[in-house]
Amino acid sequence: MDICIIGAGYVGLTTAAVLADIGHTVYCTDVDEEKIKKLQQGIIPIYEPGLTEMIAKNQEKGKLFFDTDSKRYMADCPCIMIAVGTPSAKNGSADMVYVKGVIDALSQTIRTPKIIILKSTVPPGTADWIEADLQRQGVDKRLFEIVSNPEFLREGTAIEDTVHPDRIVIGAKQSEAALKVQELYQNLQTQFLITDRLEAELIKYASNAFLATKISFINEIARICDAYHADIMEVSRGIGMDRRIGPRFLQAGLGYGGSCFPKDVNALNYVAAAKDIQLDLVQAVKKINRSQVDIYLNKITHSLGKRSDKPRIAVWGATFKENTDDIRYSQAIVLMKKLIRKGYQVYAYDPLVSPKLSSVVWCSNPYEAVEQADLLVVATAWSAFLEADWDRVKALMKRPVIVDGRNCLNRKTVEMYGFEYVGVGRP
Numbered sequence: 001m002d003i004c005i006i007g008a009g010y011v012g013l014t015t016a017a018v019l020a021d022i023g024h025t026v027y028c029t030d031v032d033e034e035k036i037k038k039l040q041q042g043i044i045p046i047y048e049p050g051l052t053e054m055i056a057k058n059q060e061k062g063k064l065f066f067d068t069d070s071k072r073y074m075a076d077c078p079c080i081m082i083a084v085g086t087p088s089a090k091n092g093s094a095d096m097v098y099v100k101g102v103i104d105a106l107s108q109t110i111r112t113p114k115i116i117i118l119k120s121t122v123p124p125g126t127a128d129w130i131e132a133d134l135q136r137q138g139v140d141k142r143l144f145e146i147v148s149n150p151e152f153l154r155e156g157t158a159i160e161d162t163v164h165p166d167r168i169v170i171g172a173k174q175s176e177a178a179l180k181v182q183e184l185y186q187n188l189q190t191q192f193l194i195t196d197r198l199e200a201e202l203i204k205y206a207s208n209a210f211l212a213t214k215i216s217f218i219n220e221i222a223r224i225c226d227a228y229h230a231d232i233m234e235v236s237r238g239i240g241m242d243r244r245i246g247p248r249f250l251q252a253g254l255g256y257g258g259s260c261f262p263k264d265v266n267a268l269n270y271v272a273a274a275k276d277i278q279l280d281l282v283q284a285v286k287k288i289n290r291s292q293v294d295i296y297l298n299k300i301t302h303s304l305g306k307r308s309d310k311p312r313i314a315v316w317g318a319t320f321k322e323n324t325d326d327i328r329y330s331q332a333i334v335l336m337k338k339l340i341r342k343g344y345q346v347y348a349y350d351p352l353v354s355p356k357l358s359s360v361v362w363c364s365n366p367y368e369a370v371e372q373a374d375l376l377v378v379a380t381a382w383s384a385f386l387e388a389d390w391d392r393v394k395a396l397m398k399r400p401v402i403v404d405g406r407n408c409l410n411r412k413t414v415e416m417y418g419f420e421y422v423g424v425g426r427p
């Protein structure tokens with residue numbers, strides 16, 4: 001089928017590449033001219049393992065195209081997928097300005113029957129609102145179906161998650177449209193849940209809130225482990241062996257960041273409040289996540305002790321997690337800002353990014369960052385950090401202290417090299 005994907009971000013690009021790879025002809029459009037120009041030249045504007053190769057392969061095969069002319073492809077393709085951003089507005093709600101922009105453009109182009117697939121993460125009721133808005137703008141209801149089809153990919157493993165998803169959720173009031181969307185994915189081995197649109201929209205918000213809850217829960221248990229000198233890694237392993245709980249998303253550390261959990265947890269809270277429902281659990285999840293960086297800050301201050309000079313801290317990692325270049329709501333960056341505010345010198349290194357941050361000195365490799373450092377914080381679990389040359393690191397540092405912000409290092413190994421190891425919930 002010919003598919004027009006609106007929005008060439010993490011979701012739009014990954015979905016475009018995979019749908020082209022399983023046989024569809026995909027036209028991916030974006031308002032960002034610079035981005036589209038790069039994509040047409042084979043330059044991928046984001047870092048996502050495997051994406052460059054999959055895009056190149058399908059461009060060569062004539063299955064994948066990039067363009068700025070959304071209206072042309074909206075008019076031509078029977079299937080339109082919306083994958084634009086839905087960032088947090090100031091009041092915590094999902095800012096629908098980009099979705100609304102797409103709907104306005106769509107209202108001017110629909111002349112033949114369309115299936116409009118909503119991939120962006122949106123509040124419950126959005127599909128109904130789009131349906132009403134298009135009709136208000138004069139589009140004949142017989143010409144379109146709106147289907148909610150939320151995306152569950154993770155950055156860093158986006159291709160794998162899209163090719164082998166745990167499930168594909170299709171929210172469509174009319175089963176005919178649902179079946180057509182299911183057909184789009186028929187070459188993927190997965191299970192389908194066909195439900196109504198409101199439920200599909202809520203499944204997405206609830207999934208992200210639940211995963212964020214798992215993380216805040218384990219971070220709270222890590223605080224108890226700290227107090228009782230117990231090892232959170234063992235506790236987490238033991239909890240996760242229960243199949244009712246499962247081992248994933250139980251890694252204690254600096255807390256969750258990224259472009260999804262913080263904004264979607266806020267948006268869920270907002271839609272609940274709009275119906276006078278107070279989400280006590282969700283509030284607690286947010287509160288724990290906010291204070292998680294401070295727990296590390298206290299550990300760092302405690303380790304450095306009272307000093308007359310300005311301690312030098314090396315921070316490894318700036319992205320919100322490994323294998324991505326995304327720094328949206330990164331806890332590593334929150335930590336760096338707090339360290340600077342405390343008056344410390346911060347020398348940082350990340351394999352992919354060096355964002356402008358007042359007073360942070362960016363280094364060209366991890367070893368340069370630790371030169372003369374009083375303490376090293378591992379803020380993102382990049383594999384290069386796990387396999388560091390610890391002899392070299394120790395020789396370069398002023399004091400051999402490592403604060404493991406992701407509980408990702410092998411404690412025994414770094415202690416063997418003579419480091420003092422500080423984690424959360426690691427006695």
Ligand SMILES: NC(=O)c1ccc[n+]([C@@H]2O[C@H](COP(=O)([O-])OP(=O)(O)OC[C@H]3O[C@@H](n4cnc5c(N)ncnc54)[C@H](O)[C@@H]3O)[C@@H](O)[C@H]2O)c1
Nearest residue numbers: 007008009010011030031084085086098101120121151155
């Ligand atoms: N990033 C993820 O891992 C992830 C995973 C699942 C779901 N989501 C959801 O998917 C949606 C997209 O997320 P993302 O991270 O890919 O966003 P992104 O910010 O990386 O990309 C969005 C793109 O949409 C473009 N755009 C905005 N308005 C447009 C318009 N009118 N026409 C054409 N292009 C337009 C922007 O220029 C941008 O390139 C969000 O709702 C997000 O919550 C994201």
Ligand SMILES: O=c1ccn([C@@H]2O[C@H](COP(=O)(O)OP(=O)(O)O[C@H]3O[C@H](CO)[C@@H](O)[C@H](O)[C@H]3O)[C@@H](O)[C@H]2O)c(=O)[nH]1
Nearest residue numbers: 151152153154155215249250251255256257258260320321
């Ligand atoms: O045990 C864990 C797992 C994750 N994290 C942190 O949680 C954040 C989010 O990680 P992850 O979920 O792996 O990345 P995202 O790409 O943000 O993916 C989430 O958000 C996407 C956007 O909605 C969804 O599609 C995915 O299903 C959902 O996992 C990161 O800061 C991680 O470091 C932890 O602290 N501990």
